[in-house]
Structure formats: C-alpha cells, structure tokens
Amino acid sequence: MRTLVTGGAGFIGCNLVRALLARGDQVRILDNLSTGQRANVAGLDVELIEGDLRSYERVNAATKGVEVVFHQGALPSVPRSVQDPLTSNAVNVDGTLNVLLASRDRGVRRVVVASSSSVYGNAPGTPRTEQGPIAPLAPYAVSKLAAEQYSLVAHHTHGLETVALRYFNVFGERQDPLSGYAAVIPKFTFMMLDGNRPTIFGNGSASRDFTYIENVVQANLAAAVADGASGRVFNVATGETRTINLLVRELNRLLGTDLEPEYLPPRPGEVSVSHADISAAAEVLGYRRLVTFEAGLERTVKWIAEHRSSGALSP
Numbered sequence: 001m002r003t004l005v006t007g008g009a010g011f012i013g014c015n016l017v018r019a020l021l022a023r024g025d026q027v028r029i030l031d032n033l034s035t036g037q038r039a040n041v042a043g044l045d046v047e048l049i050e051g052d053l054r055s056y057e058r059v060n061a062a063t064k065g066v067e068v069v070f071h072q073g074a075l076p077s078v079p080r081s082v083q084d085p086l087t088s089n090a091v092n093v094d095g096t097l098n099v100l101l102a103s104r105d106r107g108v109r110r111v112v113v114a115s116s117s118s119v120y121g122n123a124p125g126t127p128r129t130e131q132g133p134i135a136p137l138a139p140y141a142v143s144k145l146a147a148e149q150y151s152l153v154a155h156h157t158h159g160l161e162t163v164a165l166r167y168f169n170v171f172g173e174r175q176d177p178l179s180g181y182a183a184v185i186p187k188f189t190f191m192m193l194d195g196n197r198p199t200i201f202g203n204g205s206a207s208r209d210f211t212y213i214e215n216v217v218q219a220n221l222a223a224a225v226a227d228g229a230s231g232r233v234f235n236v237a238t239g240e241t242r243t244i245n246l247l248v249r250e251l252n253r254l255l256g257t258d259l260e261p262e263y264l265p266p267r268p269g270e271v272s273v274s275h276a277d278i279s280a281a282a283e284v285l286g287y288r289r290l291v292t293f294e295a296g297l298e299r300t301v302k303w304i305a306e307h308r309s310s311g312a313l314s315p
C-alpha cells in the first residue's frame with residue numbers, strides 16, 4: 001500500500017513508519033522537522049518531503065498517489081499552546097484542513113487523524129467514553145478537537161473516509177526527552193539517569209492512562225482498514241491509570257535509584273484524571289492492549305539509557 005505519514009519524523013510517526021515498512025508499504029513522509037528529527041528516520045527506505053502542513057500546495061503534492069494518510073503531524077504539548085496559541089492553532093487546525101482537502105482532491109481512500117485525550121479536560125465522568133462530555137482546558141486541546149471534528153465533517157460532506165484516534169499519553173522509544181516541552185516519561189527518565197530529582201507539578205496524585213507506542217501503532221493500522229470505523233472517533237489507551245507518583249516509584253525501581261520528587265505548583269491546563277474506556281476501539285477496530293505499562297516502561301528506559309550513554313541523546 002502507498003501511505004503518507006505526516007509528522008513521520010516525530011515520535012509516533014517514525015514508529016508507525018517502521019511498522020508500515022515492515023509490512024511492505026511504500027511510505028512517504030511530510031514533515032517540517034520542527035519537533036521531529038531526521039535521525040528518527042535515518043536509514044529507512046522512505047521518501048521524506050520536507051514541507052509545512054500549513055501549505056496546501058505542499059500537502060497536495062505529498063498526497064499524490066497515496067491510498068491512506070496517517071495524519072500525525074502537529075505541534076504537540078499543552079504548555080507550548082498556552083505560550084503560543086496562534087502557531088499551535090495554525091499547524092493543528094489549518095494543517096489538518098489542508099490534509100483533508102488535499103486527500104479529497106487526490107482521491108485518498110482513508111485518512112486516520114491523531115487526536116488527543118486532552119479534549120476531555122476535566123469533564124465529569126470517568127473512564128472517558130467517546131460520547132461523553134468534553135471540556136478542553138488548553139489551546140492545544142481545542143486545536144485537536146477542531147482537527148478531529150473537521151475530519152469527521154469531511155466524512156459527511158466530502159465522502160472522504162476518516163477515522164480520528166484520541167491518543168492517551170503515549171510513550172516509548174524515540175520520544176524526545178530533551179525538548180523544552182518533553183513528555184513526562186522521557187523527561188523524568190533522562191533527569192533521573194543524571195541523578196536529578198524529577199519535578200512534579202501538583203502533588204503527584206494526577207493519573208494518566210499511559211499508553212505504550214506499540215499499542216498506538218496497532219490502532220492506526222487497524223483504523224486504516226476497519227469496516228464501520230469511518231466518520232467515528234476512538235479512544236486509544238490501555239483502560240488503566242497510573243499516578244505520577246507511581247511513575248516515579250517505577251522509574252526508581254527500574255533505574256536502581258531512590259530519588260524523591262520535587263513538588264512544584266500545578267500548571268494551568270493540566271488534567272487531574274485521564275482514564276479511557278477502550279471498548280469502542282476493541283469492538284470496531286479489534287484493538288487491544290498489546291504491551292502493558294510496565295513492559296513498555298522497561299523498554300523505554302532501556303532505550304533512553306542506551307542512547308544517552310552512546311551520546312545520541314545529549315542536551
């Protein structure tokens with residue numbers, strides 16, 4: 001199959017690209033390398049188009065001859081969007097519209113769009129179901145909700161097959177630990193490997209449905225072909241939660257350290273409980289959790305430790 005992965009040089013994108021290549025796809029990537037890295041796709045047999053999602057022309061050229069688009073490209077991070085909401089909006093919303101319109105114009109069969117659990121915010125009711133209330137708390141969450149909803153509307157108005165996946169706190173190999181907006185697992189792992197205390201915003205009782213990357217890749221592959229999935233949105237998670245304090249305990253165990261967290265005031269836009277109901281994805285996509293939090297964390301820590309000591313990861 002000919003596939004396009006937008007954001008394919010990023011964390012989720014490059015892991016998905018590897019899975020697509022492994023099954024024999026011809027893979028093209030569209031990425032402007034803003035938060036992604038060329039090193040993530042170095043040596044892979046892919047066509048890398050360096051370009052910006054905000055340009056319809058670039059996106060249109062990238063969708064030529066493509067059957068399925070996996071739209072992973074975006075500016076992630078809640079704090080980034082609080083600091084610069086205009087850019088997050090332009091990339092995440094206009095960029096998604098460009099992907100949808102170009103896909104329609106080029107006759108793409110299906111577009112799988114990366115959405116986010118952040119759309120639920122602190123809305124009442126947990127675990128989260130796709131029909132349940134949403135309450136975005138940050139510009140990032142609003143932009144992902146708009147992207148998701150535009151993709152569902154494209155199904156109704158343009159007859160384009162679209163599936164939106166609400167990822168819950170994804171982690172794994174090749175997630176950047178060094179960005180100023182790094183996610184909590186790679187950030188803490190890197191800090192603690194250096195012997196530094198992890199800094200927790202709030203009291204550490206916030207909980208997350210941490211989802212190992214292999215599970216997310218599997219959901220994308222299924223979403224590209226599943227009958228009855230088009231025009232729908234699905235949670236992609238594990239259905240279990242871990243607190244931030246527990247995460248630190250697990251990291252201390254895996255690293256053989258005994259580092260006490262440093263507690264700082266909570267940040268704006270942070271969610272207290274993030275827990276998914278994954279029954280819709282199980283039923284329609286045949287999705288199931290392939291790798292547990294503990295097994296995924298062990299692999300992730302090993303990867304970061306190896307790449308840090310080889311100098312491949314340095315501040």
Ligand SMILES: NC(=O)c1ccc[n+]([C@@H]2O[C@H](COP(=O)([O-])OP(=O)(O)OC[C@H]3O[C@@H](n4cnc5c(N)ncnc54)[C@H](O)[C@@H]3O)[C@@H](O)[C@H]2O)c1
Nearest residue numbers: 007009010011012032033034035036052053073074167170
């Ligand atoms: N990592 C998570 O926990 C998580 C959770 C929910 C949703 N998501 C979504 O999953 C997708 C992938 O996230 P990720 O964690 O791999 O982040 P990432 O930053 O590693 O990847 C994003 C990719 O998009 C590219 N990109 C950014 N702006 C672009 C632009 N203007 N034009 C072209 N390319 C651009 C970046 O260079 C990068 O390669 C995003 O849509 C994100 O919103 C991620």
